[in-house]
Amino acid sequence: MEVFLQQLINGITLGSIYGLIAIGYTMVFGIIGMVNFAHGDVFMVAAFVALVAFLILTTWLGISSIAVALFIVLIVAMLFTSLVNWIIERLAYRPLRGSFRLAPLISAIGMSIFLSNFVQVSQGPRNKAIPPMVQGDFVLVTHNDYAVTLSFKQLIIWGVTAVLLVCFWYLVARTRLGRAQRACEQDQRMAALVGVNVDQTISLTFVIAAALAAVAGTMYLMYYGVVSFSDGFVPGVKAFTAAVLGGIGSLPGAVIGGLLIGLIETMWSAYFSIDYKDVAAFSVLAITLIFLPQGLFGRPDVEKV
Amino acid sequence: MTIAGDILLRVEHLTMRFGGLVAVDDLSFEARQGEITALIGPNGAGKTTVFNCITGFYKPSEGRIGLCHGDAAIWSELDALTDSGKRGITRGDSGLYLLERMPDYLVTQNARVARTFQNIRLFPGMTVLENLLVAQHNALMVASGYTLFGIFGLPSYHRAERASVEKARDWLNRVGLIHRADDPAGDLPYGDQRRLEIARAMCTDPVLLCLDEPAAGLNPRESAQLNELLMSIGNEHGISILLIEHDMSVVMEISDHVVVLDYGIKISDGAPDVVRNDPKVIAAYLGVPDHEVEKVGAEIGL
Amino acid sequence: MTEGAANQRIDTVAALRDAAITTLLAFGLFLPLIGFHTVTNIRNELELDTRWPLLFSIVAVVGVARLAYSFLLAPWLERIKLRPMATTTPAWRATFGKWFVPFCIGFVIVYPAIIIAATGFGGALKWVDNFGIQILIYVMLGWGLNIVVGLAGLLDLGYVAFYAVGAYAYALLAKEFGFSFWILLPLAGVMSSFWGILLGFPVLRLRGDYLAIVTLAFGEIIRIVLVNWVDVTNGYAGISGIPRPSFFGIPFNANDDGFAATFGLEFSPIYRTIFLYYLILALALLTAFVTVRLRRLPVGRAWEALREDEIACRSLGINTTHTKLTAFGMGAMFAGFAGSFFAARQGFISPESFTFLESATILAIVVLGGMGSQIGVAIAAIAMIGGTEIMRELDFLKQIFGESFDPTQYRMLLFGFAMVIIMVLRPRGLISTRAPSVFLKEPKPVPVDLVKQGHG
Known part of the structure; x- marks a missing residue:
């Protein structure tokens, strides 16, 4: 029971990170119908930017307040990653809009390879480890020497994710941008005819997706304290799994899917085999798509004859 | 050998529901060997759904769709076939198939029903x-x-x-x-x-050719060519045709038999002349209740 | 102002403004990851270094490139657009088209001889192995995947799994039971094909990107199993000492019964390499030949019809389940052949060789080549694999950038970049026509704009 409780806490933390990345997949897929393969690597780039920003703040500027440092790191990572994703969309995807279906996918895969190798070449292939940013935890339950703990960093991740999701939900559900996005999802040409700036809306979608991935990247760095150039792929695929599980195109679905994938992964690691935890996540992906292709909250896709 | 006029296709109590929507409701009709049968009705009447049921793209919620190859005497085995749970039987050159039991590709491959799309x-x-x-x-x-x-x-x-x-x-x-x-x-x-x-x-x-609005989007000259083509398919090859059509000039000119659907229900069935003068059909097309047909008809000069 | 004049005149102010914006963006983009460098010091702590000169030179290069684009490239592209299109194909192109394929096949057959003549026995090894064999493996994989993606329109991102099945099947069976290469080659093909069909079954209903992602998941699952099933696969350490193929029973070694001694030659490792070269060439040509044949058979036409419109296929009585599975099985079979060849050539395999990157590379080759076009796939394989191999040979760059400069580091960076650029410039790939499989009077190439890319 204690193990279960601990894994539940760990799973929700991991799931929050997946959920933040998954929103990026789901939004981009919703609006231009493309699996943005490079999104996982955008997340990894964000973690590296957070790393550099953190080192500048702590070792050069000597900021000792972790709260201030973390806040600045988060802002810097969000701004920079948004810029990166905005440029990627302009260069690699926009010219292919309305082109053949496979072209943007290949372009995105190429971009994914480019980003991870760019980081490898510019920052080196080794794992980058930093001293723990946040230490300490609450002990929730102790039983037979097994203490169920909720660490401060887990709490920060929960808090930041929750606050950002509320802001983001407001943005999408209540603002002009959100309306424009939903209009473009339905029919880009029609949206353009009624005065929606389609290019701008799509660009902003990429920017928001990147900003959320940057939050995930910063949290990832803070949580694990280590990042490497190859860390984009697997979290990327798992976050995509989360988006699919929740029903691609559905924003609450992405978050809930992320939490589910996080929980499945931690539970599987605890009770079955840690070596095969990725197999668990990938199997969930395959099983969901085969038996529930519209996901938990997605619209069913009816075959029209 | 098949004889023109024998029953080729028998649709019985066909019902198709999508969730709560009843697209086709207890439809029964027959199509005969060598004839052109037209399925008409206002938009949304369920015509294409009937087609999709016959050609195996949809599984009907209820009902039986029988198709006969060769000698019509084999129809006598219809109930036995239904009880047996099989998809079809063959007796020498003749065969009998239950289309609602077959996946789409077998409807074409074995039962030899071909189709076109709207x-x-x-x-x-x-x-x-x-x-x-x-x-x-x-x-x-x-x-x-x-x-x-x-x-x-x-x-x-x-x-x-x-x-x-x-x-x-x-x-x-x-x-x-x-x-x-x-x-x-x-x-x-x-x-x-x-x-x-x-x-x-x-x-x-095929033995039965199902055409979903073949004249849609054609100009009058092309439409006339189409009529000729369909007639010749029927006459020279002895192939029966089931067609959905909105163009009344096509329907009235070439079809031997017309079935009219409205809101998934059959409202008329018979020779083109009979159907044309059926008040129910006119009402359905004009979108007015039966008792107002004469009044509205007079206004628009019918 | 007339339109022609407007096209000719370059707006200097706008060009400078664009260049300034681009420079600024590049500065922002490269500042964190090029301007700063994270290094681990002696105490194993992470420290920051700055690389301002490098950052500023890269930003300057980007700015100058943008200016060059505005002043040189853009007007040139404009002129090309204005030039009237040739309405008839010139005679030399028809001749070229007719002789191109026989010429290429002839060239690859004499390629080892040309290389030996040019570089001698010692130097030839590298050229035959790295450029010949390596490229031909990818050509074969590309042709195999082309059946699934290019013809049947089924997007498969886990193709490398079948390559792995073939490689491990050969490695394990050859080591455990000592079966010869010629027995195991078809066996590996059959096993891969079996896995292709097995994995194909559950995903038949999926469409488009979903199919791609599930096949990716399957590919990763197989790789993770190879990593973790240590008892059989030896995990990350891989399998070494895999028996090498012999020349129809005569081994390639320096012994008295070896190939060199038997034929009275002086021993050299090049004989085995040349043998392997012709082996993979034969396998690749077999793949091409079978695909060409299949395209003219009902099953091949059904694949292409499936790519065009699945519902229409079903309305014509085609069993789409069988059709898809044959495509999966056939594609997987060729991957299995290639995999067993790979294991036999390397003598060592590990899960590292079967990562997602390999699947992505093979898919990129198929799409860059122009879906369904065999010549295009071959050209794309030569360009992409040969291009990255060439990066290994650019030692002279060290004289420019200093001794610490290692061009091989940049291989995959440029590979990814090239994928994006080629897609942006030629979204339909290099070869943009489809050859009809049958004709009445004359074969007219189908413009690729009309060809669908499948939804499955």
């Missing part, structure tokens, strides 16, 4: 000739020894392929597309695409 579905990146060869897939598959003989280039397959090309050439001549044989199907103008789709369906060797 929004044309050609293979646009393949040439006109290739489109017609794809339609002869099953026959060629056997001839190629399920690919094995074909890989080794045995002459028996080459003969079969030449025969298929000849058949395709024949149909291209009949629909007037022989000069476009080597052009991609997606390059043809709309009317030609419609005719090609019919020719492609005919290449599957």
Whole structure:
């Protein structure tokens, strides 16, 4: 029971990170119908930017307040990653809009390879480890020497994710941008005819997706304290799994899917085999798509004859 | 041997529900050998749904769809076949099939029902000739020894392929597309695409050809050509046609038998002349209740 | 102002403004990851270094490139657009088209001889192995995947799994039971094909990107199993000492019964390499030949029809389940052949060789080549694999950038970049026509705009 409780806490933390990345997949897929393969690597780039920003703040500027440092790191990572994703969309995807279906996918895969190798070449292939940013935890339950703990960093991740999701939900559900996005999802040409700036809306979608991935990247760095150039792929695929599980195109679905994938992964690691935890996540992906292709909250896709 | 006028297709109590919506409600009708049966009705009446049930694309919620090959005497085994749980039986040259039990491709392959689509579905990146060869897939598959003989280039397959090309050439001549044989199907103008789709369906060797709005989007001249083509398919090949059509000039001119649907329910069934003067049909098309038909009819000069 | 004049005149102010914006963006983009460098010091702590000169030179290069684009490239592209299109194909192109394929096949057959003549026995090894064999493996994989993606329109991102099945099947069976290469080659093909069909079954209903992602998941699952099933696969350490193929029973070694001694030659490792070269060439040509044949058979036409319109296929009585599975099985079989060849050539395999990157590379080759076009796939394989191999040979760059400069580091960076650029410039790939499989009077190439890319 204690193990279960601990894994539940760990799973929700991991799931929050997946959920933040998954929103990026789901939004981009919703609006231009493309699996943005490079999104996982955008997340990894964000973690590296957070790393550099953190080192500048702590070792050069000597900021000792972790709260201030973390806040600045988060802002810097969000701004920079948004810029990166905005440029990627302009260069690699926009010219292919309305082109053949496979072209943007290949372009995105190429971009994914480019980003991870760019980081490898510019920052080196080794794992980058930093001293723990946040230490300490609450002990929730102790039983037979097994203490169920909720660490401060887990709490920060929960808090930041929750606050950002509320802001983001407001943005999408209540603002002009959100309306424009939903209009473009339905029919880009029609949206353009009624005065929606389609290019701008799509660009902003990429920017928001990147900003959320940057939050995930910063949290990832803070949580694990280590990042490497190859860390984009697997979290990327798992976050995509989360988006699919929740029903691609559905924003609450992405978050809930992320939490589910996080929980499945931690539970599987605890009770079955840690070596095969990725197999668990990938199997969930395959099983969901085969038996529930519209996901938990997605619209069913009816075959029209 | 089949005799014109025998029952070919028997649709009984066909019902199709999508969630709470009843698209087709307890529809029964028959189509006869060598005749052209038209299925008409206002938009949203459920005509295409009936087609999709007959051709196996939808599984009906309820009902039975029987199809007979050859001697109509085999209809007497319909109930026995239904109870047996099988998809079909054959007795010598004759056969009886329950279409609602068959997946779409078997409806074409075994029961030999071919169809076209309301929004044309050609293979646009393949040439006109290739489109017609794809339609002869099953026959060629056997001839190629399920690919094995074909890989080794045995002459028996080459003969079969030449025969298929000849058949395709024949149909291209009949629909007037022989000069476009080597052009991609997606390059043809709309009317030609419609005719090609019919020719492609005919290449599957059907006993029943189901056409979903074949005259839609055609100009009057093309529409008249289409009438001729359909009549000749019926007369020369003895193939029965079931068609959905909005163009009344086509329906009234070529069909032997008309079934009228409105909101999934059959409201009239009979010869074109009978149906044309049926107040219920007029009401359905004008969108007014039965008792106002005469008044509205007088106003618009019917 | 007339339109022609407007096209000719270059707006200097706008060009400078664009260049300034681009420079600024590049500065922002490269500042964190090029301007700063994270290094681990002696105490194993992470420290920051700055690389301002490098950052500023890269930003300057980007700015100058943008200016060059505005002043040189853009006007040139404009002129090309204005030039009237040739309405008839010139005679030399028809001749070229007719002789191109026989010439290429002839060239690859005499390629080892040319290389030996040019570089001698010692130097030839590298050229035959790295450029010949390596490229031909990818050509073969590309042709195999082309059946699934290019013809049947089924997007498969886990193709490398079948390559792995073939490689491990050969490695394990050859080591455990000592079967010869010639027995195991077909066996590996059959096993891969079996896995292709097995994995194909559950995903038949999926469409488009979903199919791609599930096949990716399957590919990763197989790789993770190879990593973790240590008892059989030896995990990350891989399998070494895999028996090498012999020349129809005569081994390639320096012994008295070896190949060199038997034929009275002086021993050299090049004989085995040349033998392997012709082996993979034969396998690749077999793949091409079978695919060409299949395209003219009903099954091949059904694949292409499936890519064009699945519902229409079903309405014509085609069993789409069987058709898809044959495509999966056939594609997987060739991957299995290639995999067993790979294991035999390397003598060592590990899960590292079967990552997602390999699947992505093979798919990129198929799409860059122009879906369904065999010549295009071959050209794309030569360009992409040969291009990255060439990066290994650019030692002269060290004289420019200093001794610490290692061009091989940049291989995959440029590979990814090239994928994006080629897609942006030629979204339909290099070869943009489809050859019809049958014709009545004359074969007319189908413009690729009409060809669908499948939804499955």
